[in-house]
Amino acid sequence: MLQFVLTRLLRALVTLFIIITFAFFVLRLAGDPASRFFDPSQTPPEVIAAFRRQWGLDQPVWVQFYRYIIAVLHGDLGNSMRENRSAVETVLSKLPATLEIMVPTLIIKTILGIAAGVTAALHRNSVFDRMIMSLSVLGFTVPTFVLALVLALIFAVQLRWLPSGGYSTVSHMILPVATLSIAGAAVIARYTRSAMIEVLGRPFVRTAAAKGVRSSEVVTRHVLPNAAVPIVTIFGFMMGSLVGGSVIVESVFSWPGIGRLLVASVQARDLAVVQVILLLIGALMVFSNLVVDLLYGLIDPRMRSRGGRAQAA
Amino acid sequence: MKGALSARELKRYYTLRQRGSLFSTSKTLKAVDGLSFEVAPGEMFGLVGESGSGKSTTARLLLGQIPPTSGEVWFGGDKVGSKPDANWRRMRKRMQMIYQDPLSALDPRIVIAGQIEEPLIVHFPEFTPADRRRRVAQVMADVGLLSHHGDRYPHELSGGQRQRVIIARALAMEPELLVCDEPVSALDVSVQAQVLNVFADIRERTGFTGVFISHDLKVVRQVADRVGVMYLGRIVEMGTPDEVFHRPAHPYTKALVSAVPRTGRSARSRIILVGEPPNPVNVPSGCPFHTRCPEARSGCRSLVPELVASGGRAVACHLVNNPSFSGGEAA
Amino acid sequence: MIIEQEVVIASGSVIEEKRRVTAFFQAWPPAVIFAILWLLLMMLIAIFAPLITPYDFMAVDVHARLKPPLFFGGSFAHLLGTDQLGRDVLSRALASIRISITIALCATMLSTLIGLVLGFTAAYFRGWIDQVILTLVDAQLAMPFMIIAIAVLAFLGNSLVIFVMLLGLNGWEQITRIARGLAISADTQGYAAAARDIGASPWRIYLRHILPNISATIVVAMTLNIPGVILLESSLSFLGIGLQPPQTSLGNMVGYGRDYIQSAPWIMLMPAAVIVVTTLSVSIVGDWLRDRLDPTLR
Numbered sequence: 001m002l003q004f005v006l007t008r009l010l011r012a013l014v015t016l017f018i019i020i021t022f023a024f025f026v027l028r029l030a031g032d033p034a035s036r037f038f039d040p041s042q043t044p045p046e047v048i049a050a051f052r053r054q055w056g057l058d059q060p061v062w063v064q065f066y067r068y069i070i071a072v073l074h075g076d077l078g079n080s081m082r083e084n085r086s087a088v089e090t091v092l093s094k095l096p097a098t099l100e101i102m103v104p105t106l107i108i109k110t111i112l113g114i115a116a117g118v119t120a121a122l123h124r125n126s127v128f129d130r131m132i133m134s135l136s137v138l139g140f141t142v143p144t145f146v147l148a149l150v151l152a153l154i155f156a157v158q159l160r161w162l163p164s165g166g167y168s169t170v171s172h173m174i175l176p177v178a179t180l181s182i183a184g185a186a187v188i189a190r191y192t193r194s195a196m197i198e199v200l201g202r203p204f205v206r207t208a209a210a211k212g213v214r215s216s217e218v219v220t221r222h223v224l225p226n227a228a229v230p231i232v233t234i235f236g237f238m239m240g241s242l243v244g245g246s247v248i249v250e251s252v253f254s255w256p257g258i259g260r261l262l263v264a265s266v267q268a269r270d271l272a273v274v275q276v277i278l279l280l281i282g283a284l285m286v287f288s289n290l291v292v293d294l295l296y297g298l299i300d301p302r303m304r305s306r307g308g309r310a311q312a313a
Numbered sequence: 314m315k316g317a318l319s320a321r322e323l324k325r326y327y328t329l330r331q332r333g334s335l336f337s338t339s340k341t342l343k344a345v346d347g348l349s350f351e352v353a354p355g356e357m358f359g360l361v362g363e364s365g366s367g368k369s370t371t372a373r374l375l376l377g378q379i380p381p382t383s384g385e386v387w388f389g390g391d392k393v394g395s396k397p398d399a400n401w402r403r404m405r406k407r408m409q410m411i412y413q414d415p416l417s418a419l420d421p422r423i424v425i426a427g428q429i430e431e432p433l434i435v436h437f438p439e440f441t442p443a444d445r446r447r448r449v450a451q452v453m454a455d456v457g458l459l460s461h462h463g464d465r466y467p468h469e470l471s472g473g474q475r476q477r478v479i480i481a482r483a484l485a486m487e488p489e490l491l492v493c494d495e496p497v498s499a500l501d502v503s504v505q506a507q508v509l510n511v512f513a514d515i516r517e518r519t520g521f522t523g524v525f526i527s528h529d530l531k532v533v534r535q536v537a538d539r540v541g542v543m544y545l546g547r548i549v550e551m552g553t554p555d556e557v558f559h560r561p562a563h564p565y566t567k568a569l570v571s572a573v574p575r576t577g578r579s580a581r582s583r584i585i586l587v588g589e590p591p592n593p594v595n596v597p598s599g600c601p602f603h604t605r606c607p608e609a610r611s612g613c614r615s616l617v618p619e620l621v622a623s624g625g626r627a628v629a630c631h632l633v634n635n636p637s638f639s640g641g642e643a644a
Numbered sequence: 645m646i647i648e649q650e651v652v653i654a655s656g657s658v659i660e661e662k663r664r665v666t667a668f669f670q671a672w673p674p675a676v677i678f679a680i681l682w683l684l685l686m687m688l689i690a691i692f693a694p695l696i697t698p699y700d701f702m703a704v705d706v707h708a709r710l711k712p713p714l715f716f717g718g719s720f721a722h723l724l725g726t727d728q729l730g731r732d733v734l735s736r737a738l739a740s741i742r743i744s745i746t747i748a749l750c751a752t753m754l755s756t757l758i759g760l761v762l763g764f765t766a767a768y769f770r771g772w773i774d775q776v777i778l779t780l781v782d783a784q785l786a787m788p789f790m791i792i793a794i795a796v797l798a799f800l801g802n803s804l805v806i807f808v809m810l811l812g813l814n815g816w817e818q819i820t821r822i823a824r825g826l827a828i829s830a831d832t833q834g835y836a837a838a839a840r841d842i843g844a845s846p847w848r849i850y851l852r853h854i855l856p857n858i859s860a861t862i863v864v865a866m867t868l869n870i871p872g873v874i875l876l877e878s879s880l881s882f883l884g885i886g887l888q889p890p891q892t893s894l895g896n897m898v899g900y901g902r903d904y905i906q907s908a909p910w911i912m913l914m915p916a917a918v919i920v921v922t923t924l925s926v927s928i929v930g931d932w933l934r935d936r937l938d939p940t941l942r
Contacts, residue, residue, distance in 0.1 A: 011782070018783040022792075026799045141924045143875045145882045145895075146916040149902060153913075157906050164905075240788035244879075247790065251883055252902070262791075263883050266798040278795045285786045378841065397840070405843030417834030420853050432842045482842070 004297050012290040019282035023275060024068050028061075072279060087272035091258060091280060097167065098246060098257030101176045105242065108177065109184035114231070116185065117192025121200065122219070132189060139186020144245045148179045148252040165254035176249045183245060184238060188231070195230040199223050228299050232292055239288040243281055316389020316407075316489050318352040318522055323374055323384035325367075325546075329594065342594045344370040346546035346601075348384070349620070352539075357516065357523040359537025359554070361530055361569070365591050367546040368526045369413075372494040375524060376408055377401060388490055406436045409483035413495035415475035419467040426463030429453065429482045436486055452481045455518075456511050473504035480511060484519075491523045497532060509536060530573050534558055539625070542566050545591045545601040548620055551627040562628045564606045600631065608632060676932045679925035686745055686922055693742035697735040698723075702890055705730035710908045727897075727911045728904060737915055740894045743887070745922075747808055748873045754812025755873075756866050759819025764850050766820070767827035777824075781817045789814050790876060797885050807886060814876055815869040822865050826858040860937040867930035871923040878919050894919050 059067075120132040139147075152175060156164035166172050199205065200223060208218045247259035254260070258277060265273040327342040345367045352358040362368050373379045375386055380395035387393065388408065394401055412418040419428055426449055433445045440448070450460060456477040467475055476496060483491060493512075497505040509532065516523070527533050533540060534554045542550040542557065542565065550563040561567045568584040588605035597604045603613040613631055620629040628634065689696070711726045724733040766777040793810050800806055827850070830836045835857075839849045880886035881895030889896070894915040901912030 014779060015783045015786050018779070019787060022783075023795070026796055029800060137924070137927075138920075141871065141927055142920050143879055143923070145879055145898065146920060149898065149905065149912060149916065153905055153909060157909075236785075240786075244788040244790035247794070248879060248883070262794060263885065266794055266885055269798070271798060274795055274798045278791065281791050282787055285788070289786055376841070402843040402845065405841065410841055412834070412838065414834065418838040420835040420839070420857070422856050423853075431839070431844065435842060435844050435848065 005294065008290060008293045008297075011293075012286050015289075016283065016286045019286070020069065020072060020279065021065075023278055023282075024065055027271075027275065028064070087276045090273055091261065091276045094256060094258045094261045097255060098250070098259065101173060101180065101249070101255065101257065102242060102246060104173070104177050105180040105184065109181040109188060109238075112181060113185035113188025114192050116189040118196055118219070118224075120189065120193045121196030124197065129193075133193070136186040136189045139183050140190070142183075144179065144183055144248045145252060147183060148175070148249055151175055151179055152252065165252075167254075167256050172253075172255075176246075176253045176255055179249050179252075180242065180245050184242065187234065187238070187241075191234045192227070192231055195227040196223060198230075199226045202226075225299070229296065232295050232299060236289050236292045239285060243284070316522060317354050318358075318375070318490060318524070319387040320348055320350050320371075320375065321385045321387070323348040323371070323386065324382045325370055325374055325379065326382045340594050343546050343596050344593055345374060345381075346596065348374075348543075348546065348548060350541055350548060350551065352522055352524065354522055355520040356538045357525055357536060359533035359540040360524060360526045360543055361528060361533050361540060362543030363528055363569075363591070365545070365593055366543040367593065368528070368543060369494055370546075371543070372410065372492050372524070372526055375492050376410055376490075377404070378410075403436075405432075406486050407488050408490040408492070409486065409488040411476075411479055411483055411491060411493040411496040413498055415472065415479045415499070416467060418479055419475065421467055424464055424466055425458075425470070425478050426453075428467075429463075429478065429485055432482060432486050448485060449481075452485050455484065455515060456481045457507070471504075472500050473507055476500060476504075476508055477511060480508070480515075484515065487519065489521055491521050493523065493525045495527055496525075498527065498529065505532065512536060530558060530569065542569065545593060545596055547601065547629065548627070549602065549629045551620070551622075552625060556626055562626070562633050563602075563630045564608050564632070565602050568607075600629075673932070675928050679928040679932075682921060682925045683929065686741060686925075689738055690742045690745040693738045697732075697738050699732040699735045702892075703731060703735075710904070712908070712910060724914055725908065725910045727900065727908070733897075733911060733914060736892050736897060737894075737918065740892045740897055740915060741918060743891065744874060744877060744894050744919075747811060747877055747893075748870055750808055751811035751814065751873045751877075752866055752870050754809070755814060755816040755869060756819050756862065758812070758816040759865075760823050760855075760862070762816070763820040763823025763825075764827055764854075766824045767831070768846055768850070774824075777820065781820055784817045790879065793876065793880060794883075794885060797880070802885070802888055804887070804891070807880075811873055811877055814873050818869065819862065819865055822861060823858065826861060827854055830854045830857060864930060864934045864937055867926065867933055870926045870930075874919065874923050874926070 116132050116136070120129040123129050152164050155162045155175065162175055163169075163172050164175075205218060205222060208222055209215070246257065247262055249255065250257045250259035251263050258280075261273065262277050265271075265277070323345050324343075324347055325345040327344060328339050329342055330339045348367075348371060350358065360368055360371065370379070374381050375393070377386065377393040377395040385392060391404075393404065393408075423431075426446075429449045429452060430445050433440055433448060437445075449463070453460065453463060458474065458477055458481065462470065462474065462478075467478070470478070476499075480496075497508050500508060513536075515521070525533060525536050537554055540552065540554050540557045541548045542563065544565050550557055550561065550566045557566060558570055561570050568586050571584045584607065586605040586607070591601070597614075599615045600606070600609070600613045600618050603609040606613065610631070616631065618629045618631050618634065620627050621634045705726070707730065709726060709728060709730045711722050722732050722734065724737065726732055727736070762777050762780075766774040793814075796810055797807070827836075830853075836849055836854055839853050844852075877886060877893065878895030878898070881893045882899040884899060887893040887896055897915040898912050898919075901908070901910075901915070904911050
């Protein structure tokens with residue numbers, strides 16, 4: 001068990017390292033970081049000089065890289081050009097807003113998606129099933145921004161039930177959360193359904209049913225735990241698309257979170273902020289993948305002894 | 314120029330690591346454990362044994378497809394290397410393999426003529442397409458394939474035809490050494506006879522040196538000039554087919570030969586071996602056969618018998634080579 | 645809530661002849677037919693766009709701003725209406741389709757090429773090279789590609805070349821995994837080993853033997869990758885980070901049209917509809933191809 005946890009941890013660290021290296025690499029390709037991170041006209045030259053020294057910009061590449069890593073660990077990554085305070089501060093200040101839509105989305109789409117998927121699987125080939133499947137296909141083929149705009153068009157513009165953007169009341173939260181939840185639930189429903197169907201077809205389920213165990217018990221005690229593994233798999237992917245989706249949704253609904261900050265920073269070439277967001281998201285993804293991996297180990301005892309990730313697809 | 318093949322103390326071990334534990338224990342799988350034999354130019358050497366005896370591994374070692382853990386293979390005065398570099402690829406011109414499963418050894422998407430032609434493209438870039446076509450047609454005729462077969466795909470041919478394609482492809486380069494790994498095991502008996510005839514015809518014509526590996530004694534008896542019997546990675550007996558099959562000396566050979574059904578001999582005279590089937594991971598100490606040998610002595614448990622040759626015959630058994638080596642009753 | 649068991653319905657005869665029509669539609673479901681037709685239409689537009697656009701897509705006509713499309717009060721002059729600068733929406737849409745499809749195809753081919761090279765390299769060399777490539781695949785899977793793309797575009801600027809190359813990095817990891825897996829199993833399958841035994845060089849083995857045999861699966865993987873590229877490109881263009889003016893793309897159009905969501909929703913809806921239908925069509929065709937050619941893929 002310990003070896004399992006350690007290997008996972010090691011993998012996570014290696015991935016994190018690769019992401020940091022990637023950020024460094026791209027940064028260097030872009031040219032001199034100092035001139036990118038600081039607006040020369042607004043920053044005193046001593047600050048720029050200190051920055052260069054700290055990063056060793058005239059030193060060989062590996063020295064720079066080493067210093068870069070130290071800087072990352074210290075959270076010292078330059079100032080936001082637009083807001084004239086530390087980039088890290090800037091990003092962290094927008095974090096709560098993003099969390100305000102991400103957390104409810106996670107909860108809603110999980111519940112909705114799993115419920116829809118389970119129901120569809122249990123009433124396979126019925127009208128309900130087909131309906132859910134068609135909706136779910138739409139849910140993940142339609143790009144997030146189209147979905148967001150269509151919902152805005154219907155509910156904000158035509159029906160005027162909800163505001164189309166902004167950050168003041170709870171009703172402002174509804175459309176962003178709804179958009180992301182629908183898209184996410186669609187994917188979850190599809191995977192849940194196929195995982196359930198696969199488990200339902202297995203002999204031990206039929207045995208349980210033949211023994212006279214009640215359907216509901218069969219589902220909760222036998223089917224769901226076995227179907228949990230593939231469902232947990234997609235949680236890894238879910239985080240990724242959730243992050244990407246929130247960028248879009250925040251832009252459409254003018255929600256002042258990290259996503260919108262990212263877009264604005266890109267357009268204004270405020271690279272310090274972009275870099276911090278990149279690293280933050282990288283750390284978040286690695287962490288969530290680690291959690292998923294460890295969950296695997298808990299749910300499926302086979303994983304623990306094999307010492308390797310299951311060959312999915 | 315046909316060459317002589319020489320295998321010298323070939324060993325091939327595999328380490329199996331048990332996964333999942335922090336302190337992994339490893340076991341050694343001894344596929345081939347000290348194999349030595351000589352094949353004269355133009356001679357066909359048969360190698361028999363049951364599954365797990367290391368026959369296929371031997372085939373691949375002889376051709377240098379896998380590196381030996383220790384020991385060497387020499388052919389025609391050159392050492393056979395196993396690193397797949399350009400030199401090794403050039404050696405392929407002289408030595409080829411016939412496989413047990415012809416279907417999997419053929420590319421499902423290329424027509425037969427193309428597959429037979431391929432070695433020519435690789436090794437004789439100076440040939441024109443017309444030259445190649447001529448050679449392919451000739452080789453196909455040699456093995457008994459009709460010209461229209463050339464346009465077929467592997468899955469459109471029968472098992473016997475496919476094996477003939479493999480033989481044709483191997484022969485296209487006129488190799489000096491042909492190693493055949495259970496070439497007729499997957500075929501019906503009547504088809505076996507056809508393919509063996511093909512072998513005989515070609516041997517008469519080109520006189521290649523060959524190693525014929527099989528678990529089927531009847532086939533080996535027909536084809537080989539000399540035979541070696543393998544058990545757990547070693548040769549336990551060697552000699553002419555007549556000597557080995559009619560006057561077996563090693564207890565294992567005796568049991569093998571008695572298992573072949575023959576008219577006039579009742580089932581009761583068969584020697585049935587008891588004990589666990591050979592497992593190359595757990596090679597018994599001393600003589601590897603002692604756990605199942607009906608004539609084992611206590612000494613057989615501790616000392617490994619050498620393959621001792623007298624004349625053309627060789628046996629690796631204490632009871633034959635060391636008659637005074639008793640040490641007590643049968644174990 | 646029921647757990648369904650298989651129920652066999654007894655019928656009169658053991659063999660029932662299928663009606664021709666039913667058989668036809670079973671082999672070619674209507675959804676697939678529609679998807680294929682739509683895609684053909686898109687390809688034709690992509691090829692012939694400059695010839696069929698009624699107006700130059702960049703032509704500005706201030707007098708004709710924000711005219712609605714044909715069935716919503718507009719005129720034949722502008723079948724799909726005009727946008728805020730008086731540009732004909734239909735022409736812009738046709739031009740956008742051309743650009744978006746071309747980019748999607750180029751990017752997919754690029755990612756397939758990268759995937760094949762890396763996958764084969766990993767399969768051939770095994771050992772530490774294999775481990776490195778697998779770790780890279782893992783790392784790529786860890787991050788949402790959109791974020792990476794945005795970061796790179798931020799740092800490296802936004803030329804068309806960089807943009808297409810970046811899109812070409814979307815999905816290479818899938819192809820790499822598939823190519824690597826298939827190459828490794830082709831090796832064990834024997835014909836690759838046999839080719840090696842003949843003395844063929846690794847190049848020959850991979851290009852002449854392994855690649856043709858795995859092409860079906862690779863083509864399916866490519867097809868399933870295209871919707872992702874289209875979505876990525878249109879999302880980035882929508883945000884204003886993708887294709888820059890004067891280039892137009894479907895995502896761009898939706899982005900600009902957003903400001904007029906109340907007064908002139910058609911500017912935004914029409915390109916959005918094209919994106920959705922096209923992506924859906926590619927997915928449908930891709931799934932169908934996969935079921936026909938290689939059911940083992942999923």
